[in-house]
Amino acid sequence: MGRVSESSSVSPLPPADLPATLGALRAAGYRYRTVKQELSDNLRDRMRSGAPRFDGIVGYDDTVLPEVERALLAGHDMVLLGERGQGKTRLIRSLVALLDEWTPVIVGSVLNEHPLHPVTPASRSLVAEAGDDLPVGWLHRSMRYGEKLATPDTSVGDLIGDVDPVRLAQGRTLGDPETIHFGLVPRTNRGIFAVNELPDLAERIQVALLNVLEERDIQVRGYQLRLPLDLLLVASANPEDYTNRGRIITPLKDRFGAEIRTHYPTDLELELALIRQEADLVAEVPEHVLEVLARFARAVRESPSVDPRSGISARFAIAAAETVAAAALRRACLLGADADLPSAEAVARVGDAVSVTSTLRGKVEFESGEEGREIEVLGHLLRTATAETFRARLAGLDLSGFTALVEEGRTVETGELVSATDLLRQVGTVPGLAKVLDRLGVGDAPSPGQAAAAVEFVLEGLHLSRRLGKDVTDAGRTRYGGRD
Numbered sequence: 481m482g483r484v485s486e487s488s489s490v491s492p493l494p495p496a497d498l499p500a501t502l503g504a505l506r507a508a509g510y511r512y513r514t515v516k517q518e519l520s521d522n523l524r525d526r527m528r529s530g531a532p533r534f535d536g537i538v539g540y541d542d543t544v545l546p547e548v549e550r551a552l553l554a555g556h557d558m559v560l561l562g563e564r565g566q567g568k569t570r571l572i573r574s575l576v577a578l579l580d581e582w583t584p585v586i587v588g589s590v591l592n593e594h595p596l597h598p599v600t601p602a603s604r605s606l607v608a609e610a611g612d613d614l615p616v617g618w619l620h621r622s623m624r625y626g627e628k629l630a631t632p633d634t635s636v637g638d639l640i641g642d643v644d645p646v647r648l649a650q651g652r653t654l655g656d657p658e659t660i661h662f663g664l665v666p667r668t669n670r671g672i673f674a675v676n677e678l679p680d681l682a683e684r685i686q687v688a689l690l691n692v693l694e695e696r697d698i699q700v701r702g703y704q705l706r707l708p709l710d711l712l713l714v715a716s717a718n719p720e721d722y723t724n725r726g727r728i729i730t731p732l733k734d735r736f737g738a739e740i741r742t743h744y745p746t747d748l749e750l751e752l753a754l755i756r757q758e759a760d761l762v763a764e765v766p767e768h769v770l771e772v773l774a775r776f777a778r779a780v781r782e783s784p785s786v787d788p789r790s791g792i793s794a795r796f797a798i799a800a801a802e803t804v805a806a807a808a809l810r811r812a813c814l815l816g817a818d819a820d821l822p823s824a825e826a827v828a829r830v831g832d833a834v835s836v837t838s839t840l841r842g843k844v845e846f847e848s849g850e851e852g853r854e855i856e857v858l859g860h861l862l863r864t865a866t867a868e869t870f871r872a873r874l875a876g877l878d879l880s881g882f883t884a885l886v887e888e889g890r891t892v893e894t895g896e897l898v899s900a901t902d903l904l905r906q907v908g909t910v911p912g913l914a915k916v917l918d919r920l921g922v923g924d925a926p927s928p929g930q931a932a933a934a935v936e937f938v939l940e941g942l943h944l945s946r947r948l949g950k951d952v953t954d955a956g957r958t959r960y961g962g963r964d
Contacts, residue, residue: 494582494618502595503612505584512596514710515579515670516555522578523552534574537567538757539750540742544571547740552578556737557693557713559678559728565793566742568716572627572674575714579621583670587617590662591669591707592624599669599708624671626664630681636688639663640698665689666698670710678715679727686729689713693735718791744781744794748774754794759801763808763826766933768873768920772830773800775865780844785857790845799843800836807832807896808929815899827929829936830866831894831958837862863944870941874919881911882938883947886961892939895957900932907935 499505513521526533527549534545548571551558560568586593586603595616598604607614628639636642641662665673675681675689691697693713697706715736717728733739745751751774759765777797780786805828812826837858846854885892885907892906913931916938917923922930939960942948949963 492620492622494620498582498618499584499616501612501616502607502610502614505595505616506612510584510596512594515672515712516552518580518583519552519575519578519712520555522580523549526578533578534571535577536757537571537574538754539745540567540571543746544740544742547738551738551740554737557735558738558740559715559717559733559736560740560742561717561719562742563718563744563791563793565791565795566744567794568742569627569674569676571742572672572714572716573625575672575712576621576625579624579672581621582618583621583624585617585619585670587615591666592619592671594670619670624668625674626668626671627674627676628664629676630678632680632682634681634685636685637661637663639665639685640688640692641666665692665711665713666707666709668711669707672712672714675713675715678717683727683729686732690731690735693732744791748778751778751794751797755797755801758794758798759805761802761805763805763812763828764929765801765805765808765828766920766922766930768869768937769804769828769830769833769933770801771873772833772862772866772869773797773804773836775868776800776833776836776862779861779865780858783857783861785847785850785853787845787847792844796840796843799840800833803836803839804828804832807835811896811899814897825900825927825929827900827927827933829894829933830940831936832896833862833866834859835896866940867944870937870944874916874938874941877915877919878912879916879938879942879947881913882907882935882942885910886948889962891959891961893957893959894936894939895955898957900928903932903935904928910935 499508499510523533525531533549534540537545548558552575560571562568584595586595586598586606589600589603591600593599593603595607595614598607628634641660678686692709692711696709698709715728719741745754748771752770755770755774774797777792777794777800780796781792786792805826808826808828811832837855841854841858844854844858846857850857892903894903913935916934917926917931920934920937922934926934939948940950943950943960946963949961951959951961953959
């Protein structure tokens with residue numbers, strides 16, 4: 481077949497000491513390995529040395545990752561099944577780190593052919609003619625990953641390839657292989673290719689992947705060509721789509737060597753670890769506020785008012801933490817016209833979490849009977865999460881100093897635009913505050929913002945445990961007082 485070539489894509493520059501010719505490559509002891517052999521060898525090396533194998537993956541150490549490792553060691557293509565926001569794409573992309581950092585390629589080959597294992601007739605001829613003087617290029621592992629989000633309009637040409645009308649117009653004949661424009665899958669030869677949301681791919685298009693998974697080759701229209709592909713194919717799917725709305729055709733399911741189920745964080749600590757790792761916070765969010773949000777996300781996920789088939793993405797809790805941090809930053813900006821004001825520091829408080837019930841309700845699919853009650857349901861779950869965190873963090877402490885603040889009809893006012901200084905001025909010296917700060921992990925020298933966050937958390941917790949009353953004014957401020 482004709483020469484398949486293309487100008488190289490932008491790639492990191494390889495080290496200067498890598499072999500530059502086929503002869504030097506052989507002399508350096510390089511050998512050809514398939515992608516699956518390469519992944520398996522590198523995984524085994526990391527397992528033996530104790531090096532990290534899947535960076536950035538939280539909560540899967542004892543469940544999903546062992547199954548992924550078994551699939552890689554067995555050389556299996558795999559499909560990951562799980563609801564939205566369970567890190568399927570992140571896990572797939574992390575597999576790239578198990579590839580060799582640099583791999584040799586025949587310069588100009590669009591199929592990234594290995595100099596020691598050319599697959600196209602043109603490349604085999606080139607190797608035979610040039611011999612040991614054949615120039616060798618180097619491909620970084622970051623360039624050996626391809627990904628396609630499956631959509632109903634995806635075509636066989638997008639994935640596998642098609643005839644290029646421009647090349648035909650240039651005078652080439654229809655039988656010339658140079659007229660083929662290869663799709664995403666063959667262009668990822670000697671790499672990892674991922675299909676996200678595979679059930680959304682039309683069934684007739686899924687058929688085009690059958691040969692890729694079993695025979696490891698591709699067919700383009702009526703051309704008599706067989707290109708043995710060397711790649712790992714990984715797909716993701718939502719179980720609900722997998723069984724109902726869309727489906728993976730049976731012959732294609734049969735060709736995946738491993739079907740691996742993902743899941744949401746199994747406990748609170750993992751949920752918190754995920755938020756800490758992923759949330760881009762523009763202000764300080766104390767640990768007890770993060771815990772409220774983590775419990776809130778888990779409560780929403782388990783609520784009978786929420787459609788369990790849709791799932792509550794891990795992005796829900798992450799976005800909640802970012803929203804709360806933004807509320808704290810907004811308060812600091814609005815109150816901090818004078819840069820000397822200590823109240824201008826941005827520290828989130830538990831009251832800032834109320835804003836997430838309206839901004840994040842679009843991430844939740846409710847049962848049909850809850851129409852019109854979405855904010856009410858989320859508000860109840862948030863209060864439940866706050867009460868649980870209050871009990872978990874401050875159980876057993878003497879908080880009578882806080883209840884004494886509202887004796888004889890006095891109130892303590894807080895809210896989105898109440899500064900830390902104003903809140904602390906109202907409460908003054910409170911017996912038991914030092915122990916509260918210690919339990920919340922703030923330390924011996926808290927900032928005014930941190931101390932105010934702790935005070936507001938205690939006041940809200942006492943209200944939720946029916947030891948304080950609470951009123952919300954028309955201006956959006958919250959007043960804590962004695963119970964009627």
